[in-house]
Amino acid sequence: MKILVAVKQVAALDEDFKIRADGRDIDADYLIRDLNEWDDFSLEEAMRIKEAANTPGDIEVVAVSVGPASVDESLRKCLAKGADRALRVWDDAIEYSDPIAIARVLAAVTMREAPDMLFAGVQSSDHSFASTGIATAAFLNWPHAAVVNMLNYTPGAKTAVLRRELEGGLLQELELQCPAVLTIQLGINTPRYASLRSIKQAAAKPIEMLSLADLHLVANDVGESGSSSRVRRMYLPEKGRAQLIEGDVATKARRLAEIIKEFRGQT
Amino acid sequence: MVATTTRILFETFGATEVRVFYAFGWAAIAAFAWGVYVQIRKYRRGAALTLEGSLWARSRAMISMVLSHRSIDRRDAAAGAAHRLIFYGFTLLFIGTATITLQYDFLEPLFGIRFWQGEFYLIFSLVLDVAGIALIAGLIHMMIRRGWMRLPKLDYARPDRSPGDPDFDRPQYRREDWAFLWTLVIIGSTGYLLEGARLVWLQGRPDVWDTRWWSPVGAMLAAGFQEVGLNAGGAAMLRHGLWWFHGLLALAFIALIPYTKVKHIFTASGSWLARDALAAQRLPRIADSAAQPGVAKITDFNWKQLLNLDACTKCGRCHEACPARAVGAPLSPRDVILSLREFAHATLESGVLPDAAELDVHGKGPGQVSMETLWSCRTCMACVEICPVAVEHIPIIVQMRRKLVEDGAMDPLLTKTLQTIHKTGNSFGESKRKRGAWSKALPFTLKDARKEPVDVLWFVGDYASFDPRNQKVSQTFATLMQEAGVDFGILYDGESNAGNDVRRVGEEGLYEVLATSNISALAAAQFKTVVTTDPHSFNTIKNEYPDFGGKFEIQHYTTLTRELFRNGKLRVTRPLKYRVTFHDPCHLGRFNKGYEAPRELLTLLGCELVEMGRCRANSFCCGAGGGRIWVPDPVGVEKPAQNRMKEAAAIPGLEVYVVSCPKDLTMFEDALKTTGLEGKFVVRELIELIREAIPA
Ligand code: SF4
Ligand code: SF4
Numbered sequence: 001m002k003i004l005v006a007v008k009q010v011a012a013l014d015e016d017f018k019i020r021a022d023g024r025d026i027d028a029d030y031l032i033r034d035l036n037e038w039d040d041f042s043l044e045e046a047m048r049i050k051e052a053a054n055t056p057g058d059i060e061v062v063a064v065s066v067g068p069a070s071v072d073e074s075l076r077k078c079l080a081k082g083a084d085r086a087l088r089v090w091d092d093a094i095e096y097s098d099p100i101a102i103a104r105v106l107a108a109v110t111m112r113e114a115p116d117m118l119f120a121g122v123q124s125s126d127h128s129f130a131s132t133g134i135a136t137a138a139f140l141n142w143p144h145a146a147v148v149n150m151l152n153y154t155p156g157a158k159t160a161v162l163r164r165e166l167e168g169g170l171l172q173e174l175e176l177q178c179p180a181v182l183t184i185q186l187g188i189n190t191p192r193y194a195s196l197r198s199i200k201q202a203a204a205k206p207i208e209m210l211s212l213a214d215l216h217l218v219a220n221d222v223g224e225s226g227s228s229s230r231v232r233r234m235y236l237p238e239k240g241r242a243q244l245i246e247g248d249v250a251t252k253a254r255r256l257a258e259i260i261k262e263f264r265g266q267t
Numbered sequence: 268m269v270a271t272t273t274r275i276l277f278e279t280f281g282a283t284e285v286r287v288f289y290a291f292g293w294a295a296i297a298a299f300a301w302g303v304y305v306q307i308r309k310y311r312r313g314a315a316l317t318l319e320g321s322l323w324a325r326s327r328a329m330i331s332m333v334l335s336h337r338s339i340d341r342r343d344a345a346a347g348a349a350h351r352l353i354f355y356g357f358t359l360l361f362i363g364t365a366t367i368t369l370q371y372d373f374l375e376p377l378f379g380i381r382f383w384q385g386e387f388y389l390i391f392s393l394v395l396d397v398a399g400i401a402l403i404a405g406l407i408h409m410m411i412r413r414g415w416m417r418l419p420k421l422d423y424a425r426p427d428r429s430p431g432d433p434d435f436d437r438p439q440y441r442r443e444d445w446a447f448l449w450t451l452v453i454i455g456s457t458g459y460l461l462e463g464a465r466l467v468w469l470q471g472r473p474d475v476w477d478t479r480w481w482s483p484v485g486a487m488l489a490a491g492f493q494e495v496g497l498n499a500g501g502a503a504m505l506r507h508g509l510w511w512f513h514g515l516l517a518l519a520f521i522a523l524i525p526y527t528k529v530k531h532i533f534t535a536s537g538s539w540l541a542r543d544a545l546a547a548q549r550l551p552r553i554a555d556s557a558a559q560p561g562v563a564k565i566t567d568f569n570w571k572q573l574l575n576l577d578a579c580t581k582c583g584r585c586h587e588a589c590p591a592r593a594v595g596a597p598l599s600p601r602d603v604i605l606s607l608r609e610f611a612h613a614t615l616e617s618g619v620l621p622d623a624a625e626l627d628v629h630g631k632g633p634g635q636v637s638m639e640t641l642w643s644c645r646t647c648m649a650c651v652e653i654c655p656v657a658v659e660h661i662p663i664i665v666q667m668r669r670k671l672v673e674d675g676a677m678d679p680l681l682t683k684t685l686q687t688i689h690k691t692g693n694s695f696g697e698s699k700r701k702r703g704a705w706s707k708a709l710p711f712t713l714k715d716a717r718k719e720p721v722d723v724l725w726f727v728g729d730y731a732s733f734d735p736r737n738q739k740v741s742q743t744f745a746t747l748m749q750e751a752g753v754d755f756g757i758l759y760d761g762e763s764n765a766g767n768d769v770r771r772v773g774e775e776g777l778y779e780v781l782a783t784s785n786i787s788a789l790a791a792a793q794f795k796t797v798v799t800t801d802p803h804s805f806n807t808i809k810n811e812y813p814d815f816g817g818k819f820e821i822q823h824y825t826t827l828t829r830e831l832f833r834n835g836k837l838r839v840t841r842p843l844k845y846r847v848t849f850h851d852p853c854h855l856g857r858f859n860k861g862y863e864a865p866r867e868l869l870t871l872l873g874c875e876l877v878e879m880g881r882c883r884a885n886s887f888c889c890g891a892g893g894g895r896i897w898v899p900d901p902v903g904v905e906k907p908a909q910n911r912m913k914e915a916a917a918i919p920g921l922e923v924y925v926v927s928c929p930k931d932l933t934m935f936e937d938a939l940k941t942t943g944l945e946g947k948f949v950v951r952e953l954i955e956l957i958r959e960a961i962p963a
Pocket of ligand 2: 578579580581582583584585586600601604650653654655656657658
């Protein structure tokens with residue numbers, strides 16, 4: 001039995017970042033990379049299911065990520081936390097893929113691995129599309145549930161019982177056919193700590209590389225041509241023009257009158 | 268006549284009686300030997316450890332400590348004096364008895380040598396009589412401490428268990444203490460009675476009777492016996508009975524040594540012999556071959572640690588000194604040691620080793636240590652420093668924490684902090700690039716020691732780099748150095764958290780990453796000496812980096828500034844007339860004995876220094892050590908820093924509470940507010956006082 005966990009290496013902004021020359025992303029020099037926070041929870045959920053089983057050895061937790069070599073660091077973290085295997089899919093053609101194209105890749109990996117469950121995070125902290133997991137379910141034509149904050153599942157079972165967070169504090173309890181795709185919400189568990197020692201040991205474990213060909217995909221399935229959206233530009237909005245007027249009432253009134261005049265171009 | 272005077276041993280005993288006595292004697296020796304074997308087998312079940320340094324030097328240090336009783340005198344001179352009486356009394360009596368055996372059972376039958384007579388015997392009698400008095404006096408003092416003075420440190424109630432828990436106050440320890448004291452008192456006093464009875468019995472023999480005042484206590488008792496009408500015949504019977512009672516009790520005592528607290532005679536000496544003078548300052552590395560980090564099972568402790576457990580005499584000094592215990596945290600270093608001792612006793616003394624599952628020392632069961640207890644420790648070293656028998660608590664606690672870290676069994680805030688440090692190299696989660704940003708406010712440019720050689724490389728540390736309040740102190744220190752004409756620089760973002768506290772949390776892997784990164788940054792720079800304003804960084808760079816190949820000359824800023832004053836580079840122009848007290852930071856004081864420089868500086872500045880009761884080696888931790896600065900203490904209960912503020916507030920007219928550690932500044936300024944003592948006095952970093960005394 002197998003649980004596949006799709007993870008992403010996200011980027012966080014360092015101090016004083018710069019926008020890339022083409023204006024569509026941040027200059028990579030200014031990004032600090034780490035495993036997406038949501039994925040910490042979905043991996044933990046898979047690990048817990050494995051550890052709670054009667055024979056944990058029969059359950060395989062496989063982490064998969066789509067990305068360049070730098071992503072290995074995040075996959076190592078998954079291995080350090082106990083994942084049995086790690087897969088990384090990359091091809092230069094994948095650059096500029098949107099979540100739909102990534103989902104196409106993930107669906108192909110899922111077909112190849114044939115897991116009993118696919119977990120993904122609700123969203124990624126950098127781009128926040130919240131669609132990769134669900135789009136993967138669509139490609140697979142599998143049942144899915146989003147924003148899962150409680151899960152009751154025994155590997156091999158035909159169904160899983162889970163709870164979802166809805167708007168307005170509502171909760172929904174759901175019974176779902178397996179295999180299925182679940183996007184996992186923060187707080188469903190407490191992710192374990194990957195000690196540096198375990199990360200170092202994980203460095204010795206192999207990360208399996210998959211190419212597009214391995215997944216029976218072609219370059220057109222991914223990248224901009226395989227995507228349904230494309231980033232036009234990324235920018236910081238201009239600073240707001242609010243200002244705080246200080247002083248006594250008379251000063252404030254005078255200043256306010258001035259501003260109104262300035263605004264109307266009367267000065 | 269005097270020349271043949273000697274001790275009467277088996278006179279009037281029938282041959283069978285003597286044989287019976289020897290049978291008991293051999294049985295006692297056999298029981299003793301078996302007990303010793305079981306104990307040694309227990310220690311050998313611990314992990315291997317090779318001691319550093321020569322055995323000769325170690326033995327000399329141990330013997331000097333045992334004979335001088337220095338460690339027992341500390342902070343409790345009365346206990347030291349009483350123990351000294353017991354120790355020397357017991358030792359002399361033991362040597363006396365051993366000499367009798369030596370002559371009676373070996374030298375005389377084998378070689379016909381008799382030395383134990385005449386004047387030698389008489390002087391011997393006198394010495395032993397005095398020794399007996401010393402022994403009994405010491406024992407009685409110990410009884411008074413337990414029974415009447417009821418010293419709180421001798422109360423075995425534990426802060427980490429609640430009443431009702433079978434392990435709560437360990438009444439069996441109390442019983443054992445009393446049994447031990449009484450047994451020795453009875454052995455000692457029956458010895459005297461025996462002596463008195465013997466004298467009355469043999470009053471007709473001039474060689475015995477005329478020399479009786481060489482055993483004055485016996486002689487007095489003999490006079491007393493005669494007074495109440497005991498005659499020679501009665502005395503003979505009394506002596507006979509007492510002889511057996513005294514003899515058997517003494518043999519039983521010997522037989523029981525390895526099974527009772529009496530074994531501290533050997534275990535405490537062994538503990539001193541194996542002592543590591545840097546136990547707290549330089550934590551052990553994890554061998555690359557180790558299957559898992561830290562201690563999970565009792566057998567993961569090394570033999571010396573298992574010996575340490577048995578050396579503990581329950582004196583309670585560490586219990587008394589522990590800041591965590593003082594504020595009611597579920598930790599007493601004494602109880603950690605005693606729990607593990609009970610655990611080792613229960614699991615490692617039988618012929619076969621139990622299953623691995625039964626050797627797990629983590630948890631809440633009998634003898635196990637809970638994670639709440641382990642996480643309460645601030646690795647302040649107060650326990651290690653005061654222990655009279657060289658128990659090294661900190662490596663024991665940290666090695667257990669290493670296992671907790673590996674399992675992720677820690678406060679989520681701590682997990683976050685460790686992840687943050689891994690990601691950014693600092694505990695503030697700030698960008699690496701901003702590490703030197705505080706220096707932008709200076710009117711001059713701080714040299715970048717990565718790019719140009721400097722005389723002094725200043726290792727700034729996390730708090731002094733990122734905490735806004737401490738950044739001000741850093742700016743002041745930089746200005747002072749500049750004014751004193753020191754050629755200095757910093758590593759900017761080449762510096763990472765030094766790792767001292769990360770290591771004490773038990774995250775050894777992360778520590779290695781930090782240490783090696785700093786070591787390579789330091790090694791790539793050109794400088795003569797390192798200075799740091801942070802005692803935590805000071806400790807690890809000085810004592811621990813060498814184990815990772817980083818040998819750098821380093822000093823704390825207090826010694827460097829003292830130097831600058833001494834050679835006139837800095838001069839006080841406006842003496843301060845403050846009444847101050849000084850808080851010794853754990854890592855500067857206890858850890859590295861930097862007691863004098865800050866005090867000399869305060870005197871130089873013109874301050875009047877009034878010491879707190881707990882100062883120097885007994886300084887009271889601010890509560891921030893061992894990673895506890897990253898995990899807030901529970902609300903509603905007193906924090907160590909608050910406890911300290913109250914202590915300082917008791918100094919009449921105190922104006923400034925002086926610290927010389929960034930974490931102290933943070934902790935105490937906060938505690939001053941929360942204790943409502945704000946306005947009574949202020950907390951200042953010594954650097955700020957120096958600035959005040961040398962107005963720019
Ligand atoms: S190091 Fe300090 S806090 Fe920890 S047990 Fe010892 S005395 Fe207590
Ligand atoms: S560990 Fe040392 S200081 Fe603490 S109670 Fe035992 S002997 Fe005393």
